[in-house]
Amino acid sequence: MSDKATLLQIRDLKKHFPIRAGLLKRQVGAVKAVDGVSFDIYQGETLGLVGESGCGKSTTGRTILQLETPTAGEVDFNAESLNTLKGRSLRQKRREMQMIYQDPYASLNPRMTIGQIVAEPMVIHGMKTENGYRKATASERNERVYELLELVGLTPAFINRFPHEFSGGQRQRIGIARALALQPSFIVCDEPIAALDVSIQAQVVNLLEKLQKEFDLTYLFIAHDLSMVRHISDRIAVMYLGKVVELTDRDSLYKNAKHPYTKALLSAVPIPDPEVEETRERIILEGDVPNPANPPQGCNFCTRCPLAEAICFTAEPAFWEIEAGHWVACHLYE
């Protein structure tokens, strides 16, 4: 994997949300949504980020884009640190990084037409040309909106309609068109298909893959659906309670999973084939995910881990590369 250029470098990223209580609103604790996450994203790849609800995968995506100010840690984009950027210079950097949201109903302004929604990034940031960004005229923007709508498989005739006139899958296409308006190089897809029906999910995933090839896009694909993530990603990071527990390429994650949580997660995903299901062995985890405001001592997974040993309850395992390109945080492999 080292032959690929690194687009994003994330080092020990943390995002803690304070819990305040009492008359003086003093901080009494913190929800450790993201608690020390490190990985690289290579140019042109899709990195899948999976985990259960509340594991911090969406917060990781938002913190990388600086939509949340990180509590600690470094995010480098094209070897330039994003943490130190503020105001105008950060806004300019955002042209290159866009986001597609989970809920296609909440992420489009109901009072704006489709044309206005897709054109808005260009109103704010201008248009990308060969030598930088410049202000775009209304007719130039319109032309680009037509182009974008066609690109995502919508008829440009929709330009004056409002979001409520569209189905969930169509709205997600509008969100994708908006994200592409500035020709970004990196897109965070935050559960873009979770709210859609199965037959529509496949349409949107195929569209995302087509666009990636066409524009050499880099995706951070956040989802809880492991089969879909394995389908779309080149490499996959598995998160549990604010930490990445395993990171490797798509094939070795499935064939050669190391972390007990990854194994349990893989075995819990149903496979649409009754004959496979009949003979499959399931690892059924007991209990629930602990509270991120009060994570367990030692390894975060020790309370549910079927293989936990004494050391797991006292010391936190390091996240290290056990084979080339295969990172795991587990005492069993140290």
Added chain:
Amino acid sequence: MAPILKVENLQTQFNSEEGLVHAVNGISYQLNTGEILGIVGESGSGKSVSVLSLMGLIPQPPAKITGTAFFEGKDLLQLSDDELRKIRGNKVAMIFQDPMTSLNPVLTIGEQIREAIEEHTDLNEEATNARIIELLSLVGIPTPEDRVSQYPHQFSGGMRQRAMIAIGLACAPQLLIADEPTTALDVTIQAQIVDLVKRLQDEIGMAVIWITHDLGVVAGLVNRVAVMYAGYIVETAPVKTLYKDPRHPYTLGLLGSLPRLDEDTHQPLVSIDGMPPDLIDYPTGCPFAPRCTYVIDRCQTENPTLQSVGDEHQSACWVEIQKEG
């Protein structure tokens, strides 16, 4: 084996300002004692409405429900509200998608199970209390003695769904209707709940109708599957037959659009183009015709009915279709 539930030509329509909504368009199926039936379909395919109609949980008007549904020799659709109430929660139990909104937030879990027991049985106070604890441990809630006096907000999503199942099982039902019970849960919790329902079905011998949009969950759980589209059952078959030899283009499309965790190749997904039809402005002919790749002229004018295509296998399609490979 005698069927425990026999539904025939069930139709549900709603009057709305825009016109008549054809939610369920004459579906028929039967369920044998101890069998698990999966009803699979996408949003708006009528899968939930069809079972809610059976249980009298859809107010008429605005709905208009016709057809018959025999449960233990009685037609559910002809029963009065009082008679239905004696069956619901007693012989037939339901669990729903969202356990938070289906539990009462101001009553303890114990009180909510007690309601079901007191409504349908004559157990005394002591026996009821013992039964509540027994039910909670049956569904795998640890330390039931402490949990019984807690409120729903003190339970996690998976625990709440277990509590819902405990309420459902309170009177040892013969039929459990599960309406997308794991959709709101994470996969590891979903595996716990599926495991629990399988175990209970084995122990108690009840029949189960499992409604879902997820062909994956169904594969390892049910005996028979009915696929619904736009208010029709378009294909029904024993679970293995359905996955191995799907005959309806919609079923084929659904299976093609699911990525498999154990797939090695990286092929693009086979998506179904277009969207489900508007249930008001209803197409004549086959409702799937506008999205179907096998469409022929006849599909535009005549709606196919379910025809036998194999052993216990029925499909509603004019074209003879075989899965490739």
